[in-house]
Amino acid sequence: MTIDLETMGRQARAAAHRLAQLTTAEKDAILRAMAAGIRAATPALLAANAKDMAAGEEKGLTAAMLDRLRLDEKRIEAMAAGIDEVALLPDPVGQVMESWSRPNGIRIEQVRVPIGTIGIIYESRPNVTADAAVLCFKTGNATILRGGSEAIHSNLAIAEALQTAGAAAGLPDHAIQLVPSTDRESVGALARMDKWLDLIIPRGGKGLIEAVVSQARMPVIKHYDGICHLFVDAAADPDMAVALAVDSKTQKPGVCNAVETLLVHQAAAAKLLPPIAAALRAKGVEIRGCEATRTILTDTKPATDDDWRTEYLDLILSVKQVANLTEAVAHINEYGSHHSDAIVTADEAAAERFLREVDSACVFHNASTRFNDGGEFGFGAEIGISTDKLHARGPMALRELTSYQYRIRGTGQTKAPVVPENKA
Amino acid sequence: MTIDLETMGRQARAAAHRLAQLTTAEKDAILRAMAAGIRAATPALLAANAKDMAAGEEKGLTAAMLDRLRLDEKRIEAMAAGIDEVALLPDPVGQVMESWSRPNGIRIEQVRVPIGTIGIIYESRPNVTADAAVLCFKTGNATILRGGSEAIHSNLAIAEALQTAGAAAGLPDHAIQLVPSTDRESVGALARMDKWLDLIIPRGGKGLIEAVVSQARMPVIKHYDGICHLFVDAAADPDMAVALAVDSKTQKPGVCNAVETLLVHQAAAAKLLPPIAAALRAKGVEIRGCEATRTILTDTKPATDDDWRTEYLDLILSVKQVANLTEAVAHINEYGSHHSDAIVTADEAAAERFLREVDSACVFHNASTRFNDGGEFGFGAEIGISTDKLHARGPMALRELTSYQYRIRGTGQTKAPVVPENKA
Numbered sequence: 001m002t003i004d005l006e007t008m009g010r011q012a013r014a015a016a017h018r019l020a021q022l023t024t025a026e027k028d029a030i031l032r033a034m035a036a037g038i039r040a041a042t043p044a045l046l047a048a049n050a051k052d053m054a055a056g057e058e059k060g061l062t063a064a065m066l067d068r069l070r071l072d073e074k075r076i077e078a079m080a081a082g083i084d085e086v087a088l089l090p091d092p093v094g095q096v097m098e099s100w101s102r103p104n105g106i107r108i109e110q111v112r113v114p115i116g117t118i119g120i121i122y123e124s125r126p127n128v129t130a131d132a133a134v135l136c137f138k139t140g141n142a143t144i145l146r147g148g149s150e151a152i153h154s155n156l157a158i159a160e161a162l163q164t165a166g167a168a169a170g171l172p173d174h175a176i177q178l179v180p181s182t183d184r185e186s187v188g189a190l191a192r193m194d195k196w197l198d199l200i201i202p203r204g205g206k207g208l209i210e211a212v213v214s215q216a217r218m219p220v221i222k223h224y225d226g227i228c229h230l231f232v233d234a235a236a237d238p239d240m241a242v243a244l245a246v247d248s249k250t251q252k253p254g255v256c257n258a259v260e261t262l263l264v265h266q267a268a269a270a271k272l273l274p275p276i277a278a279a280l281r282a283k284g285v286e287i288r289g290c291e292a293t294r295t296i297l298t299d300t301k302p303a304t305d306d307d308w309r310t311e312y313l314d315l316i317l318s319v320k321q322v323a324n325l326t327e328a329v330a331h332i333n334e335y336g337s338h339h340s341d342a343i344v345t346a347d348e349a350a351a352e353r354f355l356r357e358v359d360s361a362c363v364f365h366n367a368s369t370r371f372n373d374g375g376e377f378g379f380g381a382e383i384g385i386s387t388d389k390l391h392a393r394g395p396m397a398l399r400e401l402t403s404y405q406y407r408i409r410g411t412g413q414t415k416a417p418v419v420p421e422n423k424a
Numbered sequence: 425m426t427i428d429l430e431t432m433g434r435q436a437r438a439a440a441h442r443l444a445q446l447t448t449a450e451k452d453a454i455l456r457a458m459a460a461g462i463r464a465a466t467p468a469l470l471a472a473n474a475k476d477m478a479a480g481e482e483k484g485l486t487a488a489m490l491d492r493l494r495l496d497e498k499r500i501e502a503m504a505a506g507i508d509e510v511a512l513l514p515d516p517v518g519q520v521m522e523s524w525s526r527p528n529g530i531r532i533e534q535v536r537v538p539i540g541t542i543g544i545i546y547e548s549r550p551n552v553t554a555d556a557a558v559l560c561f562k563t564g565n566a567t568i569l570r571g572g573s574e575a576i577h578s579n580l581a582i583a584e585a586l587q588t589a590g591a592a593a594g595l596p597d598h599a600i601q602l603v604p605s606t607d608r609e610s611v612g613a614l615a616r617m618d619k620w621l622d623l624i625i626p627r628g629g630k631g632l633i634e635a636v637v638s639q640a641r642m643p644v645i646k647h648y649d650g651i652c653h654l655f656v657d658a659a660a661d662p663d664m665a666v667a668l669a670v671d672s673k674t675q676k677p678g679v680c681n682a683v684e685t686l687l688v689h690q691a692a693a694a695k696l697l698p699p700i701a702a703a704l705r706a707k708g709v710e711i712r713g714c715e716a717t718r719t720i721l722t723d724t725k726p727a728t729d730d731d732w733r734t735e736y737l738d739l740i741l742s743v744k745q746v747a748n749l750t751e752a753v754a755h756i757n758e759y760g761s762h763h764s765d766a767i768v769t770a771d772e773a774a775a776e777r778f779l780r781e782v783d784s785a786c787v788f789h790n791a792s793t794r795f796n797d798g799g800e801f802g803f804g805a806e807i808g809i810s811t812d813k814l815h816a817r818g819p820m821a822l823r824e825l826t827s828y829q830y831r832i833r834g835t836g837q838t839k840a841p842v843v844p845e846n847k848a
Contacts, residue, residue: 017757021781102802106791115813116783194637198813213618217637219644219814240836247838333441355831357445359540367530367834376839377830378526389539389622389827390643391815403813406801407779410791412664414671415800 005189008144009196011174012117015142018172020114024091027138030169035083037165038130041157042076048157049126056150068124069150079130079158082381086134089380092399093140106410112402114140116198119190121146121212123204126154132201133162133176135383139401142175144197146190148204149182156180184211191215198403203384221392221400223385225311226256226339228369231328231354233345234267238275240366241268241344245276247368248342250283254313256385257340257362257372261308261318263328269321270296277319285315292321308335325350329357336360339387340369361387361394429613432568433620435598436541439566442596444538448515451562454593459507461589462554465581466500472581473550480574492549493574503554503582506805510558513804516823517564530834536826538564540622543614545570545636547628550578556625557586557600559807563825566599568621570614572628573606580604608635615639622827627808645816645824647809649735650680650763652793655752655778657769658691662699664790665692665768669700671792672766674707678737680809681764681786681796685732685742687752693745694720701743709739716745732759749774753781760784763811764793785811785818 022030038045049071056066092112099109118141120132129145136143147155159178166176179186187208191200194217201221202212209222230248232241248259264273273296277287287293288303297319307318308331322328332341342364343354351365362372372394374382379397386392392400446454462469473495480490516536523533542565544556553569560567571579583602590600603610611632615624618641625645626636633646654672656665672683688697697720701711712727721743731742732755746752756765766788767778775789786796796818798806803821810816816824 017781017783020783100802102800106795108801113783213641219812221814237836243836243838247840251838251840351833355833357441359441359444359537360829362830362832364832365834367832367837368839370839371530371832371834371837372830376526377532378524388643390645393827394830403817405784406786406796406818408786408788408791408795409775409779410789410795412661412667413791413795414667414675415792415794416671416675 005179005186005193006196008174008177008179009117009193012142012144012177013196015172015174016114016116016140019137019140019142019175022140024093026170027091027140028087030166030171031083031087031134031138033165033169034134034162034171035080035087037161038076038080038083038158040165041161042073045071045076045154045157045161046073048153051153052126052151059150061150065124065150069126069154071126071154075127079127082131083134086138086381089138089398091138092402097404104413106408106413109407109409110404111407112399113405115401115403117142117144117196118401119144119146119193119197119200121187121190121200121202121204121208123148123208124150126151126158128203129155129158129178130162132203132383133159135381135398136401137171137175139398141401142177144177144179144190146179146186147182152182187211188215192217194218201384219391221384221386221388221396223256224387225337226258227261227309227311227335227337228257228259228340229261229263229332229336229342230259230369231263231332231341231343232265232268232272232276233325233343233347233350234265235347235350236265236268236272236344237346238272241272242276242279244342244344244366244368246279246283248370249280249285249317250315251368251370253315256311257369258313259317259342259369260310260312261320261335263320263322263331264293265325265328266292266321266323269293273297273319280317283315285317288316288318290320293319311337325353329354333359337387339385340364340372342367342369361385429603429610429617430620432598432601432603433541433617436566436568436601437620439596439598440538440540440564443561443564443566443599446564448517450594451515451564452511454590454595455507455511455558455562457593458558458586458590458595459504459511461585462500462504462507462582464589465585466497469495469500469578469581469585470497472577475577476550476575483574485574489548489574493578495550495578499551503551506555507558510562510805513562513822515562516826521828528837530832530837533831533833534828535831536823537829539825539827541566541568541620542825543568543570543617543621543624545611545614545624545626545628545632547572547632548574550575550582552627553579553582553602554586556627556807557583559805559822560825561595561599563822565825566601568601568603568614570603570610571606576606611635612639616641618642625808643815645808645810645812645820647680648811649761650682650811651685651733651735651759651761652681652683652764653685653687653756653760653766654683654793655687655746655756655765655767656689656692656696656700657749657767657771657774658689659771659774660689660692660696660768661770662696665696666700666703668766668768668790668792670703670707672794673704673709673741674739675792675794677739680735681793682737683741683766683793684734684736685744685759687744687746687755688717689749689752690716690745690747693717697721697743704741707739709741712740712742714744717743735761749777753778757783761811763809764788764796766791766793785809
């Protein structure tokens with residue numbers, strides 16, 4: 001099957017111009033229709049998903065992968081409910097960010113507008129098809145979705161449900177398109193289509209992100225790994241240090257904002273490492289320590305240099321003793337992934353230095369790294385967490401799916417001074 | 425000579441961490457010292473520039489190219505004065521963009537921070553060395569500058585003057601680095617250094633920008649061409665239409681925000697095209713018209729489809745008659761470069777539709793396209809005009825050279841609810 005991505009791109013661009021003109025009320029009505037469409041399509045989605053599950057079992061996918069792939073009535077209802085929630089969120093498009101007048105009388109307005117066209121390249125979980133398409137649509141963007149091969153039948157069924165129900169409610173043609181093939185070439189082809197795609201968001205493993213970054217001609221917003229740190233300062237409250245270590249590491253160990261390395265100030269190590277280690281071990285955490293850590297926690301495996309650079313996504317924690325705040329900050333900036341890093345301390349000056357000097361998207365004082373999340377920030381939805389520094393950093397929600405435009409209103413102002421004719 | 429770009433990159437990253445900690449007062453003092461350093465180095469700059477000029481003449485550079493390359497006492501003083509002006513501008517770094525609290529008591533602050541490290545790849549004009557380095561420094565960013573071969577001696581002398589005078593005033597080592605070679609490979613090598621460079625800004629011709637875009641692994645902010653339009657609506661005031669056509673086209677024809685195509689509503693064409701054409705021709709403008717235009721302006725060359733896609737940067741204007749506003753908007757979105765487009769009309773509804781539907785960085789109602797400019801916006805300085813939609817769009821000044829960071833302050837909040845021990 002030849003997929004004409006170029007045609008899909010041209011169609012997306014045309015759809016984007018129409019999407020940009022929809023009112024918030026029109027978009028929200030379409031969203032509610034799409035949510036209803038997903039609910040009505042439950043039997044079709046379950047049937048399509050059964051094909052993917054059968055193929056996945058045949059291919060020998062792990063139990064965890066099969067679970068990510070699985071749709072059931074509860075998950076389909078959650079997908080639909082998620083769309084209804086997006087309909088209730090405020091629309092950033094049209095918001096005046098700033099406005100001012102110039103001495104010559106022109107008035108300048110900086111107004112949020114859609115980005116235009118967005119490519120989403122993702123793996124496994126079929127609900128991303130609905131989540132990503134709907135967040136991009138709410139902000140007036142056209143999407144080209146390219147999911148993984150494991151979920152192709154589920155993705156096609158979800159996209160069709162969104163398109164059919166949306167179209168009946170006024171969704172412009174080609175506003176949401178799914179690439180019906182999952183060959184590797186389509187990733188590169190999309191990444192080179194900077195004429196038609198204004199942005200690509202890859203969601204998946206390092207291999208996928210690397211393939212997109214190395215080939216993309218348009219901006220890419222990505223979330224690489226989360227090598228997050230908790231620094232227990234000399235002035236840390238002991239109970240708080242234990243609570244934050246446990247929460248940041250174990251509340252959900254498989255996610256990007258979970259802590260992978262604990263740094264402990266040498267002045268606090270002897271007192272605080274034993275209770276922290278005991279609490280973590282009670283939760284099943286394996287600890288790997290630096291040499292100084294192992295003189296205190298004697299029954300601990302050694303950590304190698306690789307450990308400081310590893311995102312375990314598992315119940316494993318590397319622990320390092322540092323001489324002071326300066327060494328902690330230097331370690332985080334060198335080995336971390338600039339994602340989420342926290343300090344526990346009662347020393348306000350130390351906290352402020354940490355927040356200012358750690359070069360990460362989210363820096364925390366006396367709070368869990370698990371709060372780097374669009375929902376926890378109150379954004380209501382999240383398309384991902386960016387570890388980039390341009391355009392979007394940290395939790396990326398509706399506002400980060402917009403661009404802006406300057407609208408300038410005058411009364412005939414020219415750059416060259418106007419010379420009255422009789423004096424020219 | 426082997427240039428170790430990798431080493432320069434590592435040094436830039438280290439410098440960026442130190443730059444991010446400088447106060448505004450410290451940075452401004454260093455800027456004033458650098459301005460004084462440029463003034464004091466005038467004889468050395470003139471001598472270095474003489475070498476470039478001699479080589480340029482030998483290579484047969486055009487008079488225009490030689491003029492861009494030339495430094496004289498006046499231009500050196502302007503360069504120094506420009507640095508003093510940047511010292512007077514407000515520093516966006518540290519500005520709290522937004523802050524709010526969550527029901528659980530955590531307080532979230534979104535704070536402007538430097539981007540980190542920026543590569544600037546540019547051609548010919550040696551003053552870019554100072555301009556770009558200084559704007560990046562004011563915003564706490566380390567720069568790696570890679571200028572064109574024609575200006576290499578001038579660029580090296582300017583960079584040395586900045587570095588020497590800056591260092592004496594506290595400029596961190598390697599905050600401003602110039603690649604001492606101008607071979608083509610260095611462009612690709614810099615573009616692939618996403619570990620060390622957070623952003624690349626290419627300034628120059630299409631070939632240079634294309635080379636950067638196709639190889640870059642990090643974000644690129646660029647300004648491609650400016651195919652800008654003026655649409656004279658049916659309800660345009662005749663005098664204003666003439667004045668804006670003349671200003672947008674002729675006030676400075678060789679720049680990106682000058683108009684290249686005039687669109688005229690068919691209801692206004694017969695009345696307005698003759699006076700507009702007469703005023704433009706009096707300024708030496710050659711007009712190329714569509715068929716309908718040529719029935720009114722009979723002594724006009726025909727415009728081909730290529731004309732609608734051409735950035736003349738010269739006293740040439742293509743003119744097209746359109747049936748209505750819808751056709752004007754469609755033409756601009758299809759053929760334009762999404763840079764600067766204007767409507768002249770007394771019809772407010774038509775103006776608002778134009779501003780909302782034209783997908784360009786700056787859209788104007790009754791004002792010259794020449795106002796798409798950081799200076800005209802009141803930004804005080806400008807590193808370029810972005811035709812991209814991510815991060816920076818339109819005039820790009822100090823604020824656009826920053827990123828942001830979320831600083832979250834709590835009192836021990838965890839994501840998992842805390843269960844009192846005696847109830848656990």
